[in-house]
Amino acid sequence: MIRRRSPKVMRLWDWSLPPTSAHREVLSIVPEGWHDEPRATRKPPLLFIHGLAHGAWCWREHWMPAAAERGFPTYAVSLRGHGDSGGRKRIGRTLLRHYVHDVMQTITELPQPPVLVGHSMGALIAQLVADRYQPRGLALLTPAPIQGAAGIMLKLARHRPLDAAKVVAGGTVPLRAEDLFTGLDETTAARYVDRLGRESPWAQYELLIPKKIGPVRAPVLVVGTPDDRVVDEAAVEVTAETYGVDPVWIPGIGHDLMLDAGWEKPLSVVLDWVDDRC
Amino acid sequence: MTHSDTEPLDRGGAWAVIGAGPHGLSALKALLQAGIDADGFERDADLGGNWNFHAENSRVYESTHLISTKPFTQFPDFPMPDSYPDYPSHWQVHRYFRSYAEHFGLLDHLLLNTEVVRVVPVAGDRWDVTVRDRATGDERTMQYAGVVVANGHNWWPKIPQYPGQDTFTGEIRHSAQYKSADVVRGKRVLVVGAGNTGCDVAVESAQNAKETYHSTRRGYYYNPKYAFGRPSDQTADLMLAMRIPLAVRRVMFKATLRLTVGDFTKFGLRKPDHAFFETHPIVNQQLVYYVGHGDIKPKPDIDRFDGATVHFTDGTSADVDTVVFCTGYLAKFPFLDESLLNLEGDHPVLARQIFTPASPTLVVSGLIQPDSGQWTIAHWQGVLIATYAAVQATDPAAAEHFYDAMVGEVDVRFTGGTDYKDSTRHYYEIAHQEYLQALERDLERLGDAALVSAR
Numbered sequence: 001m002i003r004r005r006s007p008k009v010m011r012l013w014d015w016s017l018p019p020t021s022a023h024r025e026v027l028s029i030v031p032e033g034w035h036d037e038p039r040a041t042r043k044p045p046l047l048f049i050h051g052l053a054h055g056a057w058c059w060r061e062h063w064m065p066a067a068a069e070r071g072f073p074t075y076a077v078s079l080r081g082h083g084d085s086g087g088r089k090r091i092g093r094t095l096l097r098h099y100v101h102d103v104m105q106t107i108t109e110l111p112q113p114p115v116l117v118g119h120s121m122g123a124l125i126a127q128l129v130a131d132r133y134q135p136r137g138l139a140l141l142t143p144a145p146i147q148g149a150a151g152i153m154l155k156l157a158r159h160r161p162l163d164a165a166k167v168v169a170g171g172t173v174p175l176r177a178e179d180l181f182t183g184l185d186e187t188t189a190a191r192y193v194d195r196l197g198r199e200s201p202w203a204q205y206e207l208l209i210p211k212k213i214g215p216v217r218a219p220v221l222v223v224g225t226p227d228d229r230v231v232d233e234a235a236v237e238v239t240a241e242t243y244g245v246d247p248v249w250i251p252g253i254g255h256d257l258m259l260d261a262g263w264e265k266p267l268s269v270v271l272d273w274v275d276d277r278c
Numbered sequence: 279m280t281h282s283d284t285e286p287l288d289r290g291g292a293w294a295v296i297g298a299g300p301h302g303l304s305a306l307k308a309l310l311q312a313g314i315d316a317d318g319f320e321r322d323a324d325l326g327g328n329w330n331f332h333a334e335n336s337r338v339y340e341s342t343h344l345i346s347t348k349p350f351t352q353f354p355d356f357p358m359p360d361s362y363p364d365y366p367s368h369w370q371v372h373r374y375f376r377s378y379a380e381h382f383g384l385l386d387h388l389l390l391n392t393e394v395v396r397v398v399p400v401a402g403d404r405w406d407v408t409v410r411d412r413a414t415g416d417e418r419t420m421q422y423a424g425v426v427v428a429n430g431h432n433w434w435p436k437i438p439q440y441p442g443q444d445t446f447t448g449e450i451r452h453s454a455q456y457k458s459a460d461v462v463r464g465k466r467v468l469v470v471g472a473g474n475t476g477c478d479v480a481v482e483s484a485q486n487a488k489e490t491y492h493s494t495r496r497g498y499y500y501n502p503k504y505a506f507g508r509p510s511d512q513t514a515d516l517m518l519a520m521r522i523p524l525a526v527r528r529v530m531f532k533a534t535l536r537l538t539v540g541d542f543t544k545f546g547l548r549k550p551d552h553a554f555f556e557t558h559p560i561v562n563q564q565l566v567y568y569v570g571h572g573d574i575k576p577k578p579d580i581d582r583f584d585g586a587t588v589h590f591t592d593g594t595s596a597d598v599d600t601v602v603f604c605t606g607y608l609a610k611f612p613f614l615d616e617s618l619l620n621l622e623g624d625h626p627v628l629a630r631q632i633f634t635p636a637s638p639t640l641v642v643s644g645l646i647q648p649d650s651g652q653w654t655i656a657h658w659q660g661v662l663i664a665t666y667a668a669v670q671a672t673d674p675a676a677a678e679h680f681y682d683a684m685v686g687e688v689d690v691r692f693t694g695g696t697d698y699k700d701s702t703r704h705y706y707e708i709a710h711q712e713y714l715q716a717l718e719r720d721l722e723r724l725g726d727a728a729l730v731s732a733r
Contacts, residue, residue, distance in 0.1 A: 007661065015349045015350045108359065
């Protein structure tokens with residue numbers, strides 16, 4: 001088990017070496033009239049957290065408008081050094097704790113506690129955030145393994161040793177269209193891959209290390225796909241087990257399930273779960 | 279005033295939270311998050327407690343800023359905005375508390391303008407709480423499963439008495455009535471006390487008054503807000519994070535002060551009569567500066583008053599128009615039989631500064647004077663109280679077991695190995711990290727107790 005039984009109180013590094021601030025890009029679509037609805041019954045905000053080398057834009061493409069159409073206020077933050085957020089020059093010195101800081105700052109600007117929806121590395125960050133903040137719900141999509149991504153790294157080293165060497169040297173994990181998508185036409189896939197940016201080497205190294213998470217007092221959803229070429233089924237299962245839930249499997253879609261053809265299916269799984277459980 | 283003879287309204291398993299300052303708000307939030315129904319009561323028309331500038335019992339003045347920086351001062355699950363400076367002003371702090379309450383939906387559970395007038399224990403460890411609507415004067419009584427007392431301890435002025443004080447021809451006020459420098463402008467002023475308020479007021483007086491004298495009982499260490507380009511409290515926490523022992527930290531802090539500020543005695547200040555960390559830290563970079571400019575004249579303790587003249591214990595004297603006693607506050611609980619709080623002399627002695635031996639369902643939040651920021655501690659006090667309340671509701675045996683363990687440690691203080699100077703301001707002094715380590719262990723214990731009992 002990668003869980004603590006009680007919350008972590010002592011956060012010495014947060015107190016003594018607090019993260020610096022960076023400009024944040026936060027995209028949002030809020031359905032008209034949502035703010036006037038009674039707080040107790042209106043749909044909770046969804047806060048989307050992107051994965052490695054992505055940006056808030058990946059949610060804006062399909063999921064945000066579609067979720068807003070179903071009545072959800074939707075927000076997506078670009079972590080520092082990603083999308084149109086600041087901190088690009090300092091990305092070489094950026095740690096996961098900086099990303100956690102960016103998400104916490106975004107949360108305090110929301111009118112009420114959101115459901116955190118994290119993808120890949122963003123799902124890991126969502127868990128680190130939930131370790132200190134009680135969200136309305138925690139949805140983890142093809143989550144970066146909480147037990148550490150050493151397995152993924154070894155697989156990469158076996159199949160694409162040159163790519164693995166690049167990552168060890170501090171380069172961004174090379175994500176190709178065939179890693180992320182199963183059913184997109186080449187032009188669209190290429191357009192998305194083009195938008196991927198740099199990732200912090202330190203954040204990537206940190207992904208290799210197992211994380212400890214305290215009690216999370218919120219409903220948890222874990223979504224995986226058997227056709228994921230980045231995070232395999234076994235890794236998804238460990239995350240699900242950590243929270244005592246069964247993963248929901250969505251076959252036929254790639255790692256980037258918010259961009260790949262068939263994005264409607266995982267979105268409706270998430271939204272139905274929010275309606276039902278959060 | 280109406281006083282009905284009807285039965286109190288039974289609020290079932292709900293808890294009452296008295297006060298909507300940072301400790302009341304965080305306790306209310308933690309209870310609601312733990313699934314415990316709760317009502318918060320605030321006598322003022324707005325939340326914020328001491329930080330609600332316009333409230334009758336607010337003791338902040340126009341220029342008040344935090345003396346600790348954001349990272350340890352803020353609620354850990356609701357950080358202050360990045361746009362705030364290292365040391366935010368009380369206006370910003372108040373806005374912060376408001377957005378905290380709005381975000382977590384506390385306003386729906388908060389009764390403003392509602393003063394708690396009586397809290398009385400009844401059978402079954404339950405509590406009758408009588409509140410008065412301050413607009414209509416109407417009173418009503420509700421019954422709760424438990425009560426969180428978070429009415430603050432920095433509002434009841436402690437005013438000293440010196441020989442001849444009644445004959446003093448000038449004006450005497452307590453810092454409780456000091457809201458801005460207007461009251462000292464152009465006057466000859468004596469500021470009494472070297473707490474953080476005393477030093478702030480002395481500095482403001484130096485900037486605005488004709489003459490400023492500053493009377494203190496002993497010499498102190500005046501810590502800078504910044505040293506070597508970093509906020510001092512963060513450096514202190516860094517040293518704790520690196521587990522540097524107290525003796526070494528003392529040497530390092532003294533060396534830092536020596537290097538950055540210099541020898542206090544060369545400015546005419548007295549040599550501290552105590553080791554570093556033995557008094558509540560004073561964080562004020564400007565006081566020494568104004569002493570160096572002769573705008574603040576340091577004086578020892580007052581000996582006696584005589585007409586417009588104040589005589590000091592070193593035989594010197596000064597003629598002054600206004601005396602500002604920055605001599606601190608005493609904790610008061612006017613709605614409660616104070617013996618329920620295990621009084622020792624004039625102050626409560628509580629396990630973890632929270633639990634009283636008198637009752638398992640009466641807890642206090644905020645009766646602390648940390649050597650650093652406060653609201654990280656407010657958060658965890660709230661979490662511990664709420665977790666305890668939740669365990670009490672679901673597993674009374676486990677809660678009782680935990681409560682007995684707590685009360686057994688009622689005399690344990692969290693001093694970080696230092697021997698605080700005897701003064702009323704140190705009744706509630708805690709070393710912040712040592713105290714939080716204890717709360718972390720308590721939360722583990724509470725979790726384990728519930729687990730064991732569930733088997």
